Structures are given as structure tokens and as C-alpha cells.
Amino acid sequence: MSSAVKTIALLSHFSPTRPEIGLSELCRLAGRDKASTHRYLQALEETGFVEQNPLTKSYRLGPVVLQLAQARELTVPRKAGADAVISRLADATGETTHVSVLSGSTVYPLASCESYKHSTRVIIDVPTFPLHATASGICALAFGPADLMTTAVADMPAFTVDTPTTSDALEREVQMARETGFGRSERGYEDDVCSLSTPIFDQTGHFAGAVSVASVATRFTAEQERDIQRHLIGASREISHNWGGKVPASVESVWSKSIAEQSSRESTS
Amino acid sequence: MSSAVKTIALLSHFSPTRPEIGLSELCRLAGRDKASTHRYLQALEETGFVEQNPLTKSYRLGPVVLQLAQARELTVPRKAGADAVISRLADATGETTHVSVLSGSTVYPLASCESYKHSTRVIIDVPTFPLHATASGICALAFGPADLMTTAVADMPAFTVDTPTTSDALEREVQMARETGFGRSERGYEDDVCSLSTPIFDQTGHFAGAVSVASVATRFTAEQERDIQRHLIGASREISHNWGGKVPASVESVWSKSIAEQSSRESTS
DNA sequence: TTCATGAGGTTCACATTGTGAACCGCTGTT
DNA sequence: AACAGCGGTTCACAATGTGAACCTCATGAA
Numbered sequence: 001m002s003s004a005v006k007t008i009a010l011l012s013h014f015s016p017t018r019p020e021i022g023l024s025e026l027c028r029l030a031g032r033d034k035a036s037t038h039r040y041l042q043a044l045e046e047t048g049f050v051e052q053n054p055l056t057k058s059y060r061l062g063p064v065v066l067q068l069a070q071a072r073e074l075t076v077p078r079k080a081g082a083d084a085v086i087s088r089l090a091d092a093t094g095e096t097t098h099v100s101v102l103s104g105s106t107v108y109p110l111a112s113c114e115s116y117k118h119s120t121r122v123i124i125d126v127p128t129f130p131l132h133a134t135a136s137g138i139c140a141l142a143f144g145p146a147d148l149m150t151t152a153v154a155d156m157p158a159f160t161v162d163t164p165t166t167s168d169a170l171e172r173e174v175q176m177a178r179e180t181g182f183g184r185s186e187r188g189y190e191d192d193v194c195s196l197s198t199p200i201f202d203q204t205g206h207f208a209g210a211v212s213v214a215s216v217a218t219r220f221t222a223e224q225e226r227d228i229q230r231h232l233i234g235a236s237r238e239i240s241h242n243w244g245g246k247v248p249a250s251v252e253s254v255w256s257k258s259i260a261e262q263s264s265r266e267s268t269s
Numbered sequence: 270m271s272s273a274v275k276t277i278a279l280l281s282h283f284s285p286t287r288p289e290i291g292l293s294e295l296c297r298l299a300g301r302d303k304a305s306t307h308r309y310l311q312a313l314e315e316t317g318f319v320e321q322n323p324l325t326k327s328y329r330l331g332p333v334v335l336q337l338a339q340a341r342e343l344t345v346p347r348k349a350g351a352d353a354v355i356s357r358l359a360d361a362t363g364e365t366t367h368v369s370v371l372s373g374s375t376v377y378p379l380a381s382c383e384s385y386k387h388s389t390r391v392i393i394d395v396p397t398f399p400l401h402a403t404a405s406g407i408c409a410l411a412f413g414p415a416d417l418m419t420t421a422v423a424d425m426p427a428f429t430v431d432t433p434t435t436s437d438a439l440e441r442e443v444q445m446a447r448e449t450g451f452g453r454s455e456r457g458y459e460d461d462v463c464s465l466s467t468p469i470f471d472q473t474g475h476f477a478g479a480v481s482v483a484s485v486a487t488r489f490t491a492e493q494e495r496d497i498q499r500h501l502i503g504a505s506r507e508i509s510h511n512w513g514g515k516v517p518a519s520v521e522s523v524w525s526k527s528i529a530e531q532s533s534r535e536s537t538s
Numbered sequence: 539t540t541c542a543t544g545a546g547g548t549t550c551a552c553a554t555t556g557t558g559a560a561c562c563g564c565t566g567t568t
Numbered sequence: 569a570a571c572a573g574c575g576g577t578t579c580a581c582a583a584t585g586t587g588a589a590c591c592t593c594a595t596g597a598a
Contacts, residue, residue: 066513069338075288
């Protein structure tokens with residue numbers, strides 16, 4: 001692994017919940033020695049990616065990232081076209097919603113929105129979404145580039161007892177997503193979290209990301225699942241539209257089938 | 270120079286005007302060979318800082334920068350990025366200092382800091398800064414969006430006998446600000462208060478707010494004005510930096526001219 | 539069809555950098 | 569006074585970075 005990657009990897013430890021990190025703490029988080037970590041931080045400071053709080057000597061993200069974000073959003077506008085939609089989705093479902101984007105073989109969080117309906121809620125605070133263990137990841141595997149599966153099966157850590165850890169189990173999840181139009185993960189990444197997810201398509205017509213609802217497991221009933229699914233479909237269409245794309249007819253059709261089957265099951269039950 | 274710094278330095282070549290860069294082009298921009306540049310790009314891609322356009326094979330900024338920007342914004346909100354600076358500015362000038370932000374067509378106070386040097390001092394306690402009557406407002410008109418002037422002339426109450434109340438008078442003030450780089454209001458909003466102000470620019474490259482020194486009129490001599498101006502320039506640069514921006518060369522140049530003229534006037538007097 | 543050009547990407551002998559246990563000086567606690 | 573934990577530095581040793589030369593694939597002119 002190149003030293004540049006190791007250096008840059010330090011940045012992923014900064015987040016809204018851990019905005020300032022001291023040298024020793026960062027050593028522990030990164031699992032490295034003080035000397036190296038300090039050298040990395042100096043490189044990051046030199047380039048403006050971190051700055052040191054003069055009082056506490058702790059490090060925090062620097063202003064340079066704001067400029068890059070500005071450039072990125074002007075190059076590939078994504079956040080602006082998703083924020084309002086996931087906010088409405090959170091209102092409608094009463095759960096935490098989020099949007100992720102696929103870049104290379106990695107699914108990154110783009111934005112999330114918490115609902116204030118319940119006092120318990122899911123907080124999205126991860127640097128990336130594992131392909132095999134999250135609804136967004138399953139969505140990427142089901143609707144994204146074919147070679148993603150190779151990446152996914154190469155590393156399948158078990159986050160919970162329910163995480164799919166065999167290639168077969170994962171294949172089943174992905175197949176299910178293709179048949180229903182929904183990525184799904186029931187306690188696969190975190191205990192007590194159930195997620196549903198739908199794919200987003202951009203102007204190239206390819207899978208670009210996913211929109212998801214992360215529900216607290218104890219609230220995740222069949223009825224809520226149907227409700228979330230219906231809202232997700234609309235959100236997917238809207239965000240795809242905002243990103244210059246359109247949900248393909250094939251996906252629209254499996255959605256119709258999913259919803260129809262539910263309704264009939266509902267009426268016969 | 271560490272390889273991490275060299276790697277990260279590549280990112281600075283991406284901008285809204287040059288959002289996608291091919292390998293060869295980036296080699297030329299960075300002044301390095303293809304092999305190294307390619308290795309750097311792989312490191313950046315691995316970490317999500319850049320992604321490759323699958324069609325053109327060109328590279329562009331990746332989604333990770335958005336996450337970092339969000340964390341930075343929560344870590345160091347605008348107020349935090351200005352507080353320390355205006356505090357030092359108050360110490361240096363011995364007067365009350367404040368920072369204002371432009372939101373829509375309104376200039377709001379963001380933070381202020383009083384100096385304890387004199388027993389008389391200005392207290393900033395307004396909900397908004399009138400565009401036509403305050404140094405911050407003049408700054409916004411001079412360096413902010415062009416259509417602000419329409420809003421300003423629509424309502425020009427006379428707060429003091431010195432408030433500019435005609436469109437012509439206001440235009441003169443704004444023109445003066447553009448030529449000198451300083452917003453200025455001598456007893457225009459409150460009797461006994463003279464203010465100087467410089468613009469702040471954020472990551473979008475646009476006018477984002479102003480930093481000001483409000484002086485008690487009886488202390489406001491030509492000498493103090495020069496002193497305040499010099500300190501304001503530094504404060505403007507610092508706050509712009511903290512907000513992810515940079516003072517444009519055009520403004521820097523009028524500042525230099527202002528300061529140079531003063532010095533010459535000073536020596537000939 | 540040939541040939542030249544410039545794109546993205548790779549190889550490998552060689553040289554510079556990275557690495558981390560042990561260390562320092564400082565501060566606050568027991 | 570002894571200790572623990574912090575930010576930061578040293579230096580012998582080991583890995584990583586470097587870039588000229590190379591490959592392959594388009595494109596376009598002759």
C-alpha cells in the first residue's frame with residue numbers, strides 16, 4: 001500500500017461525530033505508530049487538508065476540502081438533486097433516509113436525513129457502504145456493473161450474525177433485489193437496523209447510486225416495508241430525474257410486480 | 270517532499286473550470302512523468318478522491334470530498350472561522366469589530382467582538398445591516414451580486430443626517446469602495462460611529478460577507494483609518510481562507526494601491 | 539495500406555522515502 | 569516524587585517511490 005493511501009486514509013476518521021482528533025487518539029484509530037501518524041498529519045497540514053487547533057493541539061479538517069467539494073458538485077451535481085427528496089422521504093416514512101453514490105467499486109454516502117418522528121432512529125456515519133451487507137450495496141450489485149460481484153465476494157466480513165458471508169447467500173440477496181427492484185438488508189450490517197434501497201440512474205443510463213431508508217428493526221413490520229417501498233419508488237424516480245437519468249423500464253416493471261403482489265397478498269390475507 | 274504531498278497536490282489542478290483531466294494532461298500540469306502521475310491517481314482513486322469517467326478515461330473529483338466538506342462545515346462553522354480573527358482584530362485596533370454574512374439580499378451580523386482598550390466603544394446590536402448606511406452594506410453592494418443595488422435603492426431610510434439617501438450618493442460610496450477595496454461609513458448609520466469594512470469570499474469564489482471595524486467617531490483620525498485598513502486586509506484574507514475561499518486578485522490589487530497611495534501621501538505631508 | 543502521433547497504461551533497475559521502537563520534554567494526577 | 573499520558577523527534581533499517589523506455593490501442597494523414 002502506498003504511503004499516499006495511508007496518509008489520505010487518516011482523513012476518513014474525521015466525521016461530524018468525531019470532528020477533532022488528537023495525535024495519540026488518531027494513532028489508535030488508524031492502528032499505527034506515533035511517528036508515522038505525525039508525518040502523515042504534517043503532509044495533510046501542508047496541503048491544507050487538516051489544520052491544528054492551536055489550543056488543544058488536536059487536528060481537524062481544513063478549509064481546502066470545501067473548495068474541492070464545490071468543484072465536485074459543479075462537475076457532477078448530485079447532492080443538490082437528492083437533498084430535498086430524501087428529506088421528504090424521511091418525513092413520509094418517519095425513518096432515517098440516505099443517498100449513496102457508486103464510484104469505482106465503492107459505495108459512498110452522499111447525504112442523509114433523519115426523521116424526528118421517533119425518539120429512536122438510525123444514524124448514518126460510515127465512510128463507505130459494504131457491498132455485501134447493506135441495502136445500498138445489494139442494490140449496486142443487482143443493478144450496477146457486473147464486475148462488482150467479484151469485488152464483493154473478495155471480502156465479506158461478518159458485521160452481524162445475519163451478514164451474508166458466502167457467495168451463495170449474497171447471490172440470493174442480489175437475485176432477490178433484481179426480482180423485486182429493492183435492495184434489502186435485515187440486520188446485515190448493524191443489529192437493530194433494517195434497510196430498503198432502490199437504484200438511481202444517471203444521464204448515462206447506468207446505475208449511479210441508491211436511495212435508502214434505514215429503519216429501526218423493532219419497527220420494521222411488513223406493513224412498514226410496503227409503505228417504505230412505495231415511497232422509495234417515487235424517490236428513485238425523482239433523484240434519477242434530477243441526475244439527468246431515468247429509471248429503466250425493466251426496473252419499473254419489477255417494481256409494479258412487487259407492489260401488485262403485495263396488494264393481492266394483502267387482500268387475500 | 271513526501272509522496273503523499275505530491276499525490277494530494279494533484280487534486281489542486283481540478284477546479285470548476287477544469288473539472289475533468291486526462292492522464293497526459295495532468296502530467297503536463299503537474300510537470301511529472303506518466304508513471305508517477307498514474308500511481309498518484311490510483312492512490313486517489315482507491316481513496317475515493319478521484320474517479321475515472323468510464324467513457325473518456327479522464328479523471329474527476331470523487332464523492333469523498335463531499336463527505337469531508339460536510340464534516341468540516343459542522344466542525345468549523347462560519348462563526349468559528351471568524352471569531353478568533355475578529356478578536357485579534359479588536360485587540361490590534363482597539364475598536365469593536367464584527368463579521369457579517371450576506372444571505373439573499375440581506376446582510377446579517379454573524380459575530381462581534383469589543384475591545385477593552387477604551388472605555389467608550391461601539392456596541393453592535395442590530396438584526397441586519399442596512400445596505401446603504403453601513404460599511405458592511407457598502408461592501409456587499411461593491412463586491413456582492415450586481416442586483417443588490419436594486420434592493421438597496423428601493424428603501425433608503427435616513428438614520429442620521431449623513432446617511433446617503435439618494436441613489437447617486439450611494440453609487441458614489443459604492444464606487445469608492447470598489448476603487449479602494451474598503452467599505453466605509455462615516456456616521457451614516459449612527460451618530461458617533463465610523464466604520465471600515467472589507468469583503469470576505471468563500472469557496473464559491475463569491476462575496477460571502479464582510480469584516481468590519483466600528484470606531485467611535487471622535488477617535489477616527491486619518492492615522493487610525495490607515496491602521497485599521499492594514500489590519501482589515503489581513504483579517505479578510507484569513508476569514509476567506511477559513512471559509513474555503515480566497516481574496517480575488519482584483520481586490521488584492523486595489524488594496525495595494527490604497528495602501529501605497531496612503532504611504533506616499535503620508536511621506537509628502 | 540502504411541506510417542506517425544498521442545492517448546492510457548506498464549516494467550524494472552535504481553534511488554529516495556517510509557518506518558517505528560525508543561526516546562525527549564511537558565503537564566496534570568496520585 | 570513517582571507516574572501516566574500527551575505531542576513530538578531520532579535514526580538504523582526496510583520498503584517504497586521514481587521515470588526512461590516500453591507496450592497497446594485509437595485516430596488521422598499520406
